[in-house]
Each structure stands twice: as C-alpha cells, then as structure tokens.
Amino acid sequence: MKILHISQSYYPAFGFGGPTVSVHNLNKALAKNELEITVYTTNAGLKNKKNVFFGAKNNIDGVKVF
Secondary structure: OEEEEEOOOOOOOHHHOHHHHHHHHHHHHHHHOOOEEEEEOOOOOOOOOOOOOOOOOEEEOOEEEO
C-alpha cells in the first residue's frame, strides 16, 4: 500500500511543535510495516539545510520526503 502525506513542515523542522514529531513517528511506524510512505513538504522551519536536498528524494527513517 502507498500512502502520501502532505504537510507544511516535516521532521526535523522542530520549530512547528508537536505535529512535526508525531506525524514523523506515525510515518516511521508505517514504513516499518512495509508500507510505502511519501511526504511532500516545504523547507519551512529547517535551521540546518545542509543535509536536505531540495527537489530530490530524501530518505528519513524509511520515509521518502520531497
């Protein structure tokens, strides 16, 4: 099964509070159950942008993040 989440911010953008962490933990658990999880998000709230590649797929704990 494929699941797509669209979010204004995503892990590790901690400045947006609890939903950033809780949605990532949900996605991480779903990915461990062999589901294909993809997140479309922005770069809002990211302080360290060195490890994030914009316009490319980033794999964060088994979750594909664009």
